[in-house]
Amino acid sequence: MKKLICIICPRGCHLEVDENLNVTGNFCSRGAIYGKQEVSNPTRMITSTIPITGFMVKMLPVRTKEPVKKALIMKVMKEIKKIVLDRPVQAGEVIATNVGNLGVDIVASATIDKETKQY
Amino acid sequence: MISRTLVIIGGGSAGMAAAIKAYDLGVKDILILEKGRVLGGILNQCIHNGFGLQEFQEELTGPEFLARYAAMTQERNIEVWFEHTVLNINANKEITVSSPQGLVIIKAQAIIFTVGCYERSAGAIKLPGDRPKGVITAGQAQYYQNILGQKVGKQVFVLGSGDIGLIMARRLTLEGAKVLGVAEIMPYSNGLNRNIVQCLEDYEIPLYLSHTVTKVIGKERLEKIEISKVDANYQPILGTEKIYEVDTLVLSVGLIPNLEIFNNPKFVTSSTRGLLVDNHFASEIPGIFSAGNCLHVHDLVDFVVKEARIAATNAYHYLQNQNEVSLQEFAVLKAKEMGYLIPEYIRIHQSDTAVTFQFRVRFPILKARIKLLNAKNEVLFQVVRLYLIPSEMVSLEVKAALFLQNSEPLHYEVEVLE
Numbered sequence: 001m002k003k004l005i006c007i008i009c010p011r012g013c014h015l016e017v018d019e020n021l022n023v024t025g026n027f028c029s030r031g032a033i034y035g036k037q038e039v040s041n042p043t044r045m046i047t048s049t050i051p052i053t054g055f056m057v058k059m060l061p062v063r064t065k066e067p068v069k070k071a072l073i074m075k076v077m078k079e080i081k082k083i084v085l086d087r088p089v090q091a092g093e094v095i096a097t098n099v100g101n102l103g104v105d106i107v108a109s110a111t112i113d114k115e116t117k118q119y
Numbered sequence: 120m121i122s123r124t125l126v127i128i129g130g131g132s133a134g135m136a137a138a139i140k141a142y143d144l145g146v147k148d149i150l151i152l153e154k155g156r157v158l159g160g161i162l163n164q165c166i167h168n169g170f171g172l173q174e175f176q177e178e179l180t181g182p183e184f185l186a187r188y189a190a191m192t193q194e195r196n197i198e199v200w201f202e203h204t205v206l207n208i209n210a211n212k213e214i215t216v217s218s219p220q221g222l223v224i225i226k227a228q229a230i231i232f233t234v235g236c237y238e239r240s241a242g243a244i245k246l247p248g249d250r251p252k253g254v255i256t257a258g259q260a261q262y263y264q265n266i267l268g269q270k271v272g273k274q275v276f277v278l279g280s281g282d283i284g285l286i287m288a289r290r291l292t293l294e295g296a297k298v299l300g301v302a303e304i305m306p307y308s309n310g311l312n313r314n315i316v317q318c319l320e321d322y323e324i325p326l327y328l329s330h331t332v333t334k335v336i337g338k339e340r341l342e343k344i345e346i347s348k349v350d351a352n353y354q355p356i357l358g359t360e361k362i363y364e365v366d367t368l369v370l371s372v373g374l375i376p377n378l379e380i381f382n383n384p385k386f387v388t389s390s391t392r393g394l395l396v397d398n399h400f401a402s403e404i405p406g407i408f409s410a411g412n413c414l415h416v417h418d419l420v421d422f423v424v425k426e427a428r429i430a431a432t433n434a435y436h437y438l439q440n441q442n443e444v445s446l447q448e449f450a451v452l453k454a455k456e457m458g459y460l461i462p463e464y465i466r467i468h469q470s471d472t473a474v475t476f477q478f479r480v481r482f483p484i485l486k487a488r489i490k491l492l493n494a495k496n497e498v499l500f501q502v503v504r505l506y507l508i509p510s511e512m513v514s515l516e517v518k519a520a521l522f523l524q525n526s527e528p529l530h531y532e533v534e535v536l537e
């Protein structure tokens with residue numbers, strides 16, 4: 001039995017999901033779908049920053065290309081922390097593939113080149 | 120003196136959205152004045168995702184959302200003067216600007232005011248005890264971590280459950296800090312459920328409701344904080360004190376519209392502490408409009424850009440017809456359950472089809488009937504809404520035709536049904 005709060009709407013129902021993925025406590029059907037998904041395969045987008053050298057901007061915001069399994073968050077973070085860049089980069093560009101053999105790609109969230117000013 | 124048709128003050132998401140809309144309506148002589156070196160304002164440091172679900176039907180990070188708006192601004196060749204800080208605006212719409220070249224004065228026919236908000240600090244909430252290093256606001260922590268790449272703390276506590284505080288609790292955890300907890304003085308969270316779940320529960324960070332910091336301890340650097348439970352009147356309960364050893368206390372205790380340029384209290388409303396505006400987002404000074412976080416603090420950028428477009432459309436109408444007379448004019452009073460209401464003054468113009476009201480409730484309400492009444496207590500408009508919470512803004516649209524016969528003040532009532 002897992003307890004969780006539904007995040008689909010502001011009512012924030014307190015859901016209970018049992019071993020067979022039966023959801024209770026949901027006021028509407030959207031909560032049941034959320035509860036099932038969140039217990040069977042919870043995923044999250046991970047966002048962070050990595051150092052970038054040779055530009056006015058010091059940090060490049062990055063994210064995972066796709067949401068990753070919740071259980072992998074800390075492992076992926078460890079891999080993100082190893083990445084450093086010293087070249088211009090385009091928003092959306094994949095800057096590291098299959099990090100730590102976890103099947104996760106890391107993407108730049110911003111464009112940084114010689115013209116980019118520091119916020 | 121330089122003269123411009125439309126001047127937009129602040130190049131954040133509101134400023135960009137307003138400029139783009141005004142340009143597309145046909146106002147070509149637009150100038151954005153921006154204090155910083157880049158467009159996008161606060162979005163630059165909001166590296167997390169959750170932006171643009173309504174605008175682009177996609178979940179973007181702050182920098183990605185920003186980049187789309189910056190590109191739309193640049194495509195239109197809208198002029199932006201960076202490192203230009205507006206110091207003052209007078210009733211003739213003469214803008215005094217501090218720039219690297221010295222003071223500049225710009226005369227505008229219309230102005231849209233989009234300067235964002237600022238964070239309440241330790242002083243503003245009268246945090247008891249010492250003032251050591253290590254007590255910082257969530258926005259500052261976000262800037263150090265995400266923009267400068269500097270570590271913020273190892274042992275961290277967060278005061279206030281506003282969204283930025285929750286987002287920083289997760290961010291610092293991912294960066295290797297230990298976040299010991301979040302204390303919230305109210306009996307409910309001030310952040311979105313989504314952030315409670317994905318920023319706190321995912322990392323097993325405890326949320327202490329009805330708790331506050333009762334002492335800050337530390338000479339040079341923060342060493343300890345004392346947390347206490349509070350009673351129904353928000354007074355600390357003796358005997359509930361708990362000490363936490365921390366090097367950093369992150370404050371997420373509220374955002375306030377930035378209005379230092381308008382230090383004239385006549386133009387400011389006490390309910391949001393932003394400019395007093397009517398249903399056209401027009402201030403009491405004809406031709407000055409406002410939108411975004413400097414009007415009221417938004418949780419979603421999607422609502423910010425939408426509001427900015429409405430303000431820009433109204434600025435465009437104003438430029439077309441500066442002497443337009445209102446068909447009706449009246450004030451609207453908020454209900455006591457509302458933290459604030461926008462607008463509090465209505466001017467019905469020929470072209471108006473609807474009036475949009477925005478408000479926040481002061482406490483969570485499961486089900487409520489929201490009623491708009493006249494002085495005789497006759498109901499002009501009513502609607503039932505579910506799950507109203509302080510952290511989510513409510514928006515209501517009322518047909519303008521309803522007001523064509525009305526010239527008296529109206530008032531809102533909130534009937535709590537569940």
Ligand SMILES: Cc1cc2nc3c(=O)[nH]c(=O)nc-3n(C[C@H](O)[C@H](O)[C@H](O)COP(=O)(O)OP(=O)(O)OC[C@H]3O[C@@H](n4cnc5c(N)ncnc54)[C@H](O)[C@@H]3O)c2cc1C
Binds near residue numbers: 131132134153159420
């Ligand atoms: C930490 C945080 C997290 C958020 N998370 C989310 C989220 O997950 N999803 C979401 O949709 N929304 C989120 N939001 C809300 C949303 O992003 C913001 O409300 C929105 O970006 C605000 O836009 P703005 O243009 O009103 O203000 P700002 O972005 O603050 O822009 C104001 C601009 O005005 C400039 N300025 C200020 N004073 C002057 C002056 N005197 N002269 C000239 N220029 C001046 C500033 O430099 C700045 O560029 C978040 C907000 C914050 C603060």
Ligand code: SF4
Binds near residue numbers: 013
């Ligand atoms: S179960 Fe339905 S009503 Fe309850 S929070 Fe989820 S979406 Fe909202």
